[in-house]
Structures are given as structure tokens and as C-alpha cells.
Amino acid sequence: MNEFIQHTINGLSLGSIYALVALGYTMVFGVLQLINFAHGDIFMIGSFAGLYFLRFLSPSQPSVGVALLVVLVAMLCSGLLGMTIEKLGYRPMRKAPRINILITAIGISLFLEYGGQLLFGASPQFFPPIMEKTQFHFFGDITLDSNQVIIFFIACGLMAILQFLVFKTQFGRAMRAISHSLETASLIGINVNKIIRITFFIGSALAGAAGVLYGLAYPKIDPLMGLLPGLKAFVAAVLGGIGNITGAVIGAFILGLSETYVAGYISSTYRDALAFVILILVLLIKPAGILGTKKIEKV
Amino acid sequence: MKLQFNKTIFLILGFFFFSLLMNWALAGFPSFSEINSILFFKPGRSEGLISPYIYSILILLGINVILSVSLTLLNGFCGMFTMGHAGFMAIGAYASSSAMMFLIPEATPLFLKLILGLLIGGGISALIGFLIGISVLRLNGDYLGMVTLGFGEIIRITILNIDAVGGARGMTDIPQMINLFSIMFLVLVVVLFTKRIRDSKYGRTMFAIKENELATRLMGINPTNIKVQTFVISSFLAGLAGACFAHSEGYLSTQTFSFVKSFEIIAMNVIGGLGSISGAIIGGALLTILPEGFRVLQDFTGIDLRMIIYALTITLIMIFLPQGLFGSKKGKVKEFPWLK
Amino acid sequence: MVEINKNPIAEFKDMSLAFGGIKANSNVSLSLTPGLMHGLIGPNGAGKSTLFNVLTGIYQPTGGEVFYDGKTIAGLASHDLAKNGIGRTFQNIRLFKELTAIENVMTPLFNVSKTSFTDHLFATKKYAAEEKSFRQKSQELLDLMGIGDLAEVRADALPYGKQRKLEIARALALSPKLLLLDEPAAGLNPTETQELTNLIKKIQHQFGITVLLIEHDMRLVMQICDIIFVLDHGELIAQGKPQEVQDNPKVIEAYLGVAE
Numbered sequence A: 001m002n003e004f005i006q007h008t009i010n011g012l013s014l015g016s017i018y019a020l021v022a023l024g025y026t027m028v029f030g031v032l033q034l035i036n037f038a039h040g041d042i043f044m045i046g047s048f049a050g051l052y053f054l055r056f057l058s059p060s061q062p063s064v065g066v067a068l069l070v071v072l073v074a075m076l077c078s079g080l081l082g083m084t085i086e087k088l089g090y091r092p093m094r095k096a097p098r099i100n101i102l103i104t105a106i107g108i109s110l111f112l113e114y115g116g117q118l119l120f121g122a123s124p125q126f127f128p129p130i131m132e133k134t135q136f137h138f139f140g141d142i143t144l145d146s147n148q149v150i151i152f153f154i155a156c157g158l159m160a161i162l163q164f165l166v167f168k169t170q171f172g173r174a175m176r177a178i179s180h181s182l183e184t185a186s187l188i189g190i191n192v193n194k195i196i197r198i199t200f201f202i203g204s205a206l207a208g209a210a211g212v213l214y215g216l217a218y219p220k221i222d223p224l225m226g227l228l229p230g231l232k233a234f235v236a237a238v239l240g241g242i243g244n245i246t247g248a249v250i251g252a253f254i255l256g257l258s259e260t261y262v263a264g265y266i267s268s269t270y271r272d273a274l275a276f277v278i279l280i281l282v283l284l285i286k287p288a289g290i291l292g293t294k295k296i297e298k299v
Numbered sequence B: 001m002k003l004q005f006n007k008t009i010f011l012i013l014g015f016f017f018f019s020l021l022m023n024w025a026l027a028g029f030p031s032f033s034e035i036n037s038i039l040f041f042k043p044g045r046s047e048g049l050i051s052p053y054i055y056s057i058l059i060l061l062g063i064n065v066i067l068s069v070s071l072t073l074l075n076g077f078c079g080m081f082t083m084g085h086a087g088f089m090a091i092g093a094y095a096s097s098s099a100m101m102f103l104i105p106e107a108t109p110l111f112l113k114l115i116l117g118l119l120i121g122g123g124i125s126a127l128i129g130f131l132i133g134i135s136v137l138r139l140n141g142d143y144l145g146m147v148t149l150g151f152g153e154i155i156r157i158t159i160l161n162i163d164a165v166g167g168a169r170g171m172t173d174i175p176q177m178i179n180l181f182s183i184m185f186l187v188l189v190v191v192l193f194t195k196r197i198r199d200s201k202y203g204r205t206m207f208a209i210k211e212n213e214l215a216t217r218l219m220g221i222n223p224t225n226i227k228v229q230t231f232v233i234s235s236f237l238a239g240l241a242g243a244c245f246a247h248s249e250g251y252l253s254t255q256t257f258s259f260v261k262s263f264e265i266i267a268m269n270v271i272g273g274l275g276s277i278s279g280a281i282i283g284g285a286l287l288t289i290l291p292e293g294f295r296v297l298q299d300f301t302g303i304d305l306r307m308i309i310y311a312l313t314i315t316l317i318m319i320f321l322p323q324g325l326f327g328s329k330k331g332k333v334k335e336f337p338w339l340k
Numbered sequence C: 001m002v003e004i005n006k007n008p009i010a011e012f013k014d015m016s017l018a019f020g021g022i023k024a025n026s027n028v029s030l031s032l033t034p035g036l037m038h039g040l041i042g043p044n045g046a047g048k049s050t051l052f053n054v055l056t057g058i059y060q061p062t063g064g065e066v067f068y069d070g071k072t073i074a075g076l077a078s079h080d081l082a083k084n085g086i087g088r089t090f091q092n093i094r095l096f097k098e099l100t101a102i103e104n105v106m107t108p109l110f111n112v113s114k115t116s117f118t119d120h121l122f123a124t125k126k127y128a129a130e131e132k133s134f135r136q137k138s139q140e141l142l143d144l145m146g147i148g149d150l151a152e153v154r155a156d157a158l159p160y161g162k163q164r165k166l167e168i169a170r171a172l173a174l175s176p177k178l179l180l181l182d183e184p185a186a187g188l189n190p191t192e193t194q195e196l197t198n199l200i201k202k203i204q205h206q207f208g209i210t211v212l213l214i215e216h217d218m219r220l221v222m223q224i225c226d227i228i229f230v231l232d233h234g235e236l237i238a239q240g241k242p243q244e245v246q247d248n249p250k251v252i253e254a255y256l257g258v259a260e
Helices: A002-032 A039-057 A064-093 A098-120 A146-168 A170-180 A182-187 A192-217 A227-240 A245-266 A268-285 B007-027 B035-040 B052-077 B085-103 B110-135 B142-160 B180-198 B201-211 B213-217 B223-249 B259-272 B277-301 B306-320 C048-055 C078-083 C101-112 C117-121 C125-144 C160-171 C190-207 C218-224 C242-247 C249-254
Strands: A135-138 A142-145 C010-019 C022-032 C037-041 C063-068 C086-088 C178-182 C210-214 C227-232 C235-240
Touching: A002 A039, A002 A142, A002 A146, A002 A170, A002 A192, A002 A227, A002 A245, A039 A064, A039 A098, A039 A192, A039 A227, A064 A098, A064 A146, A064 A192, A064 B306, A098 B142, A098 B259, A098 B306, A142 A146, A146 A170, A146 A192, A146 A245, A170 A182, A170 A192, A182 A192, A227 A245, A227 A268, A245 A268, A268 B142, B007 B180, B052 B085, B052 B180, B052 B201, B052 B223, B052 B259, B052 B277, B085 B110, B085 B142, B085 B223, B085 B259, B110 B142, B110 B223, B142 B259, B180 B201, B180 B223, B180 B277, B180 C117, B201 B213, B201 B223, B201 C101, B201 C117, B213 B223, B213 C078, B259 B277, B259 B306, B277 B306, C010 C048, C022 C048, C022 C063, C022 C227, C037 C048, C037 C190, C037 C218, C048 C063, C048 C178, C048 C210, C078 C086, C101 C125, C101 C160, C117 C125, C125 C160, C160 C178, C160 C190, C178 C190, C190 C210, C190 C218, C218 C242, C227 C242, C227 C249, C235 C242, C235 C249, C242 C249
Parallel strands: C022 C235, C037 C210, C037 C227, C086 C178, C178 C210
Antiparallel strands: A135 A142, C010 C022, C010 C063, C227 C235
């Protein structure tokens, strides 16, 4: 039982990181019907941005405040990167066939990965500990890292802010309008390009935050780190219903938890395969995901 | 029905001897004492017109062309955009190698061994292709891409975990039986085969399904059969290419068959122009030759710029030349004249 | 000439189709008499295309029954129905854009092909003969529709009016007994519409087929239809000869647009 609780704690922590990345996927898919393949690499860039900023800061004392600052800077960098990618890579392809856009996205993703190897070097680097790490012990052998708690709360905080943005602001309304119908939204006066740009910014910023949090949790980072978590976050978004924000969060936690359980109870070599299995099962059984709705095509 | 001595058979026989001649010319003349040496002759030192390095590049080119054409059937003809094609290549490679090393008796004559190996490689790949094809029937677009990506990765991870074929260490000491003759001949047969399909009622139907599956249904055609058949043929050819790869390199590592490889094959199609056989050929050729060219750059600067230039090129082509080199805009699909 | 035949080629008996809470069709009962031209009219959203979709197996009705050729079509797939003599066109044109006009018409002939895979693989005489006969038949249909000279042009390069004609040619490829035309004159100017009207009438007489035609252009409908069905909000509110329907107060009430 204790083991179960431990796994659950770890799973929630992992899930919260996935959630931040999954949100970016789902938001972009919502407005553009595009799977932003490069999203996982924006996560990676955010991580490195945080790392380099941290080195630049060289704080004498670890503290939560420093962590928050690093997260913010990373968010800014990835947000800007996301916007740039949208402007240069996706905007010119608005009217192109789906396959072309997907390939462009893949191309950008590979460019970021190998460019990252060039810039940062291919070997992994380490996030220095920037928060005081205390451990809480429960019932004997359950440990709760203060790191985990902080990560979890930062992630949830960001999700709450997003929730507010999407459901309670003008911007959010516009974004949701566009995800229903881009044409109609532009016809009623919404500046579609601007909203899409902001959506990309926010989605990418969240991924950047996730990158830093990931670095805090698993200190080893490298330019190819975005691939697997990116794919897994995508699966989470699909599981919850791609295009649906609440769904993305739910899917992410489900994935984070099940991955941790599988690694803990079955074997860790299969933990990565789990995401693919879930992806295939969802798409074959209920492609709309848990919260998704089927779109009826006019015949 | 009597199969008359028609154009196609004449062409195939012609290709056979042409390829044989090319191999001899480029690799140097063998002794004519036994059929094995004639068919399987490869250059030892630089005895022929070209160096062994270029010889091996040509073989790789042939393999990539077969891969590219196999994907065109699925992507460009039938509209099923898959991202796990390297998985079929992997199955073909490992299946053929395993068959040759563990199954086929030693005493079998060489050329029979090769043919069996290739058939087994392609066959098992086709079987898996059949299973996957059936399961993804209802999907299209991005979803199909993602699921096939998943399958491709699962195949790779599964092979990685089979110790009998080497697992993480890779598979070594595979009999090397592919030479330029066999590859050339295979390439020409595959291209001819694909062209025939394109010019047939099957080709028309595939393109129709790509354009508008619902309308095809309402014209009385059940897309299911065609889609599954296309999957089977496409995966067979990819498996064939994989088997050739295995018997040319002599060793295998699952690293080779990752998503990046699948993406490379897609890139070959895209650069050449989706839906065009000539495009697939040119794309395959380009994407074999260019990385070798970059290798020079790499040796010079010490940095692996290949992937970056690769990724950049593909992205730029997608943005500025989306129909590829041989693709169609509003005119007919462009092809080499002799491909007609 | 306009009696409702005892052996209708197709029949809807109390058919209903609901998508969740939305009732697309409610309790529609109508029958199609062999050899006659039927019109299906009604305001936008009345459920006309939906009726087509049910008859061609795209949707399964949630209530009532539908018969074709005397047998129920419940559970039959679209391609089976199309193979058995139902041909149709679509409201938003669904041509095979990358194929040429003649290839578009040749595509459905897959169903009547007698060649095997090896015939195609080795380009045998049998294959060549069949391709030639398919080509011939398709060319005849294109000529009939007046677009014979555009046979080798890619479908998406054709002007709109010709595309509509091509769709009809394609629908005729399998020699259907029942032809469903979904707004064939949509987007055409008056001259083109009149030309199309004459063409449809000619086709119907030449092949002796039954036609069911959805249209908004009242002149076309009143000119050539023997029987007209009127739908509104998914229900059949009137049926009969053109003059009867035109004078029907319920129809006038349903939508004010009459002859243009």
C-alpha cells in the first residue's frame, strides 16, 4: 500500500509536467487543427534556456524565488520561439494540404533537435539544485520531495491561470471561437492571426515552464530530451480529447500515473512503450478521446 | 489463357541482362566458372570502373529507391500517410537475416538462399502490414500518421528486446549476398511493377480513394479491400528493401530503423513530389547522394551538419515548393517520358 | 402516366433519422415510381440531402424502413447499393480532382471489370481490350454530357459548370436504375441551367431510368418533374404533380420562393 502511494505521488508529479506540455498541443490543435510536432522541442529549449539563465544568475543561495524566476524566463524564451515558429513555419502554410504542414512541423522539430546539439553540445548537462531539498516522510517509507511539491504547485498554478485565461477573458473566448470555426471567427471581426499567435505563445510558454520543472525533477537534460516527453504529452492530449483543455490535463495525469505504475509494478523497459500502446488503443477505439466530441462531416 | 511473349516479359529479361552487364562493367569481370560467381560477384579491390565506396553508395541508392517507391504506393497513390514505414524495413531485414542464419539449410545453392531470404523478409513484413492495415482502416490524416508512428516504434522496441537477433548489440555476420546486379534488377522490377499498378484500374481506384473516399464508396467500390491490399504490397516492398539492406551491410542495428528513417523515406517522396514514381526515384537518389556530399563537409568541419541541413531543406521545400520536383499542380503529374 | 405504381423502385416507409437530439427526417413516407422524374424540394435544412444519404447507405435510419427494388436496405453498405443500380451526385462536388475527366468516369467501372491482377501486371491483351472498352464507354458518356472534348483534362482544371456535368457522367457509369441528383444546377447561370434541364430530361428518356432530383431552382423542377415531394423541417408536407404542389398552401407557407 505504501508503495502504491509512493508511485501515486511520483505519478502525479510526472503527470503535472506532462499536463503543461499537453496543454500546448491541445491549444494549438484546437485553433489550427495542427499537431505541432516541434512542441516537444520547445519544451527542450525552455529547459536549456532555464539552465543557461541559471548559470548566468549564479545564485549563491538556492530558493524558491530563484526557481520561479528561472521558470518565468524560460517561459518567455519558449513563448517567443513558439511565436516565431508559427510566423515563419506555419502561417505561410495555412492553405496547404495537411501532409505538407505535418512534414514542415517534423522538419522544424528535427532542426531544433540537431541545432540544439550543435549549440548546446550533444552530451547531457545538469541542472544545479536551486531549491533546498527537504524530504517529508510518511508512514515509514513514503517520501515526498519538496521538489515534487513545488513542481506540482507551480504546474497547477499555471494551469489555473490558463483556465482563467481561456474561460474568463476576451482572449479565451476568441480562441474558443476560432477552434469552432476559423472562418466564422474571422467573419465576426476576430483578429485571427493575433489570437493564433498568442495561443502559440501561451502554449509554448507552458512547455518551456515544463522544461524547467523537468530539469528540476530529473536534473539531466540534453537536446534530444524533447522527443519522448513530447510524444507522451501528445498521447495525453489525444487521450483526453485533442482540442479539449480539461481533457489534456486529465489525460496527462492518467498517463503520468499509469506510466509510474507500469514502471513500478511491471518493468521499467516497457514504460516508454505504454504511451504508444495507449495511443494506438485510443485512436482505434475512440479517436475523440475521453472528453472529445465527434465532428460530423457534411455529405 | 496463354501468356504471350508480351512487352513486359521482354522488358524484364532485358533488365536482367542489362543489370548483369552493368555489374560486371563497374565491378570488374568475374570468372565464368560457376553461376554463383556470375550472379553474386562483388568487387574486392578496385578492379572495376568504380571504387568500392561508390559501388556501395549505388547499392544504397537502389535500396532507398525501392523504399521510396514502396511508400509512394501508400502515400502518394492511396493517400494513406504513414509515419512508421521504417518498421516494415526493419521486419524485412531481421526476418530475412534470421531465416538465412537459422532456418535455411547451409547446403542450399546461393541464389536460392537469396531468393528465399528476400521472399521471407518481404512476406513477413507483408503479414504485419496486413494486420496493421486492417486495424487502421477507419483512420486518416494526422491520426493515421500518429498511429503508424506508434506501430513503427513498437516494432523497433520489440526487435530491440529479442536477444536471439542481437538485441541492443545488433545482429552481425549476416551473409552478404547483394551486389549491384541484384539491386539494379530489383529496382527495375519494382519500378515496373509500380508503374503497372498506376496504369491499371487499381491505380485509378487508389487515387480516387485518396481524393474522396466517400465518393469512391458511392461508386460501388469498397475501399477496404484496396486499402488493405495497398498496405500489404507496400510493406512487402519495404520488407524487401530491408532484406536487401541486411544482406548488403552484413550487420543490423535497431537504431537504423527509428522514426528518423521513416521521416527520411517520407522526405524522399515529398522532395520528389507525392504521387509520382519518377519523383520517388529522384527523391530516393537525392537523399542518398546528398548526405554523402555532406559527409565531406562533416569531415572538414567536424560537425554533423547533415541532419540540420536535411531538416532545413525539407522545411523550406514544403513552404516554397510544396509539390516537390515532379509533383503536379494543376497540370498532369509530371513523369519521366520513358516511364509512360 | 403519373399514377403511383404498385411496384416502386424505392420506397421510404415512415422513415426517421435523428442525430442525438436533432431530427433530420421524421416519419417520411414516399415512393419512387420506375421511369419517372421526381423532384425533392424544400427550404434549406429540410432534410433533403439526408434522405439521399439514407437511401445510399451513409446513414442508417433510426425509425421506419427503406426499400430499394423491393428489398429492405437496412444494414447494406453504400458500395453495395451503388453496385446494385443507385447512382448519385453530391451537393458539394466530390470529383476525383487529380484524375482526368475520363478517368473519373472510368473509376466506377472497376465493379464490372473482368480482368485479374496478373492481367494488369503483365499488360496482357485482355487488359488492353478492357481498358479500351472502358475508355470507349466513358467517352460516350462524356460526349453525351457535352464535355467529350475535355476527356484528358484534370478534373480540378474544369470550369464549375463542366464539373457538375462530369459528376453526372460519372454517376451514369454503372448504368444505374435510379439516379439521385443533389442540386445539379447549383451555381449555374440561367442558360447553363436550361441546358442542364434539357440534358437531364434527355438522359432520363434515353436510359429509361428513375430520377430523384433535389433542386432549389423552381423553373427546372416544375419543367421536368412528373412528381414533386416537399420536405420541411424533416417532414414530408406535400407530394403530387407540379401544379398541385405549387398551389398547395402548406408549401407556399414553408417557403415563399416560387418560380423565378
